[in-house]
Amino acid sequence: MNPQSCVNIQKEWDIVGARQLGRDIARKIGFGTVDQARIATAISELARNIYLYAETGQICFEVIDNIDHRGITMVAIDNGPGIDDVSKVMEDGYSTSGGLGAGLPGVKRLMDEFDLQSEAGKGTRIKAVKWVR
């Protein structure tokens, strides 16, 4: 039984809520302090993207708990303008946060798995997973 928990992102305050929920889940399933902070940072990046560029969206968390590995999945979905040139936003230093190592490439590095689907005019769906080591 892995119930999904979601946070709607509409105002900046919601980013804090998403971080809090994600961090709590991460702590409960056994991530250390540093990884908790990294997961919170990844949530920040995804949630800020929704807050800044899409009308509405949400971030959902799911615990993965198999015999051989445990981890957290986060899925960020919005129905914003979508991403025109995916290979470009995945380039380092492309996003507004250029030079900070942040943006989507940053999320990809903070997490263990990363997947992005986007359609112009329809929205974006990003899924990222991190495993407990």
Add this chain to the structure above:
Amino acid sequence: MNPQSCVNIQKEWDIVGARQLGRDIARKIGFGTVDQARIATAISELARNIYLYAETGQICFEVIDNIDHRGITMVAIDNGPGIDDVSKVMEDGYSTSGGLGAGLPGVKRLMDEFDLQSEAGKGTRIKAVKWVR
């Protein structure tokens, strides 16, 4: 009256002595904690170069105390093999410490002024100055 104080560099322990002397001088003339640590790091780099690549050498410190500015000068002199290609060692990532931002370009960044003279077979003289802000 600005007496010069010098430390001979022959064994690794001397690097510590040079740092200690440089830091003490820096503290006395009013550098903050962060700058003290940076000055000590610059001394480390210069002293390690002597220790690793030259037979003998020394590092000398001098206090600069004018009406309009105060600072510390350090001069590292050795009679080692000298530097073949100066523009190359001043390139980032060239030295053995590649990727650490260290080496001579690191010293140049840590300090405010930097000057290098080297003659193949005769040795190297590096002078660096940092001002109290």
Add this chain to the structure above:
Amino acid sequence: MGDMIKVDAANYKDLMKHYIETQDEQSLYGVEQVSKEFIKNNILPEEIVNLHIQALAELYPNMLEDFQHSMDFLLEAMIAYGMAHQEYQTLREKQNELKSEISVAASMQKTLLGTTKPTIEGLDIGVISVPAHQMNGDYHHFVKGKDGSLGIAVADVIGKGIPAALCMSMIKYSMDSYPEESMTPKAILKNLNRVVERNVDPSMFITMFYAQYLPAENLLQYSSAGHEPGFYYNAATDSFTEIESKGLVLGVSPATEYNQYELKVNQGDMVILLTDGVTECRDGERFIESEEILDVIKQYSHLPSQEMVTQVYKHFEKLQEFELRDDFTLLILKREV
């Protein structure tokens, strides 16, 4: 800017105080944003630690001496990270310089290698060439002879980036210097092979398909230097066959001779030339089969050639999730009915 940093520093202290009292997420989100500002303003890691020490000292004037010392120690450890961070700033600037140089070179290459699609009575020509990165390592070129013939070159450099681009400009200017007519495909390849062999790094090879279409006889003469084979569509039998042609890639051996082949092109027939960027498209982990390419081509074969190649490209662009792994060049000649 100096003032902004002071504001951020004060902010840091307030956020920290709040966090010590409540351990709330909001303060941590706050410090994340403040840190980003610091990085933007080139504040180094050791300065953050120092800020932390100062804030602690203000909040706890009697802060245990041991903790104070431990913090000084941590500050020292951060200096090395500060140095690495500064090297990074420099590297970033250099990178941007190189990037803009390459983008100038790429647009220059586009002008340099530009070719005009000629108009030939009774022949419908479509061509598309899209680079995977900035510089195109594929090349195609049309030469219209005074005798009415049409020369068509399609080439691919094995090798990429700037060296490949330099290489292609060599090919282009060599070809431009040939006397307009009189040269057969096999003679052109033989000649180019010598140029490449003489001038180019041994690690770099070029494959080329050279065809000459003679409208008066509806004949296609062609030779290949190790190039990806094209396809011939026979309208009468409604079937595709591979255009067989053997030949060594350019630049391997100075004395290479090339075979020449010919093909009769009837009404409604099509000749499809391409580079391996088309045939080696991938769908996930799987390479597509050449049948799939032909199916897609057939699907659009009722369209004019230029629209055909565009639609086929769009199909495979999407299949590969908009990320080309290799330069993509597709050229279709259709003899009109």
Add this chain to the structure above:
Amino acid sequence: MGDMIKVDAANYKDLMKHYIETQDEQSLYGVEQVSKEFIKNNILPEEIVNLHIQALAELYPNMLEDFQHSMDFLLEAMIAYGMAHQEYQTLREKQNELKSEISVAASMQKTLLGTTKPTIEGLDIGVISVPAHQMNGDYHHFVKGKDGSLGIAVADVIGKGIPAALCMSMIKYSMDSYPEESMTPKAILKNLNRVVERNVDPSMFITMFYAQYLPAENLLQYSSAGHEPGFYYNAATDSFTEIESKGLVLGVSPATEYNQYELKVNQGDMVILLTDGVTECRDGERFIESEEILDVIKQYSHLPSQEMVTQVYKHFEKLQEFELRDDFTLLILKREV
């Protein structure tokens, strides 16, 4: 490697303990070395802070809760630096890739633009061309006509790096494609001007000096497209004069026509062609005067031309502390006595 990190981590704790007790410089030197190891192993700043927290917790099991929280807060602030640091690692790899690409391109350029110094009875030719950086934006070329004449081009691209190199390869192949004889300097420049104007980015210009030496008549015919003027040494009067020649740089206006000049070359006379990398040498902050160049040339004028240009280059290389600011090309023709 994982074990090494554990060793370093234990080391960190011991060093810290020692520092808290004694505040000695040795521990601080120690932590500097440990930090460098951490950076080499891609340990991020936040992991150092975490290490620090853990070491503190072990040394002071009853560590004040407030301090614990403050350290958690600091750790959070370091995450942003960790991210920046990782971007840096990626950037570094890309940079290395680009660098090796450019060095391949540079060696290719050298092969591509190579020209052979011809042997002409009664004429002693010396030439040297040294790039300031990897890619040479200067260009020189010899063409020996069937009629015994010698064509000499000296050019300089305004612009640098990769685009300039692409540009030069264009010039080279355009010139290669001209019919060997029959073209006068002014016709060649007129022609090249059109090629450059048509093909090259408007921000890029090329200056060129084109000369044709007719050994039978001992005559030098030449035209210049905005190129740095050369010098003529008159043996009879033992004096140098500037080789005057007016003309617009290549690529500005499509319809440019060039003037053509001529010069009688007597026994012992010299013609000195160069790029602005020679005349704009600097001694510290000061540009050298052309008299200085001529003095140095004169000083070595008893030597064969090739040794002359080499010695002159060495002279100015040293004067500039072995750091060329611009590509340096010097060509000397001496009519033998």
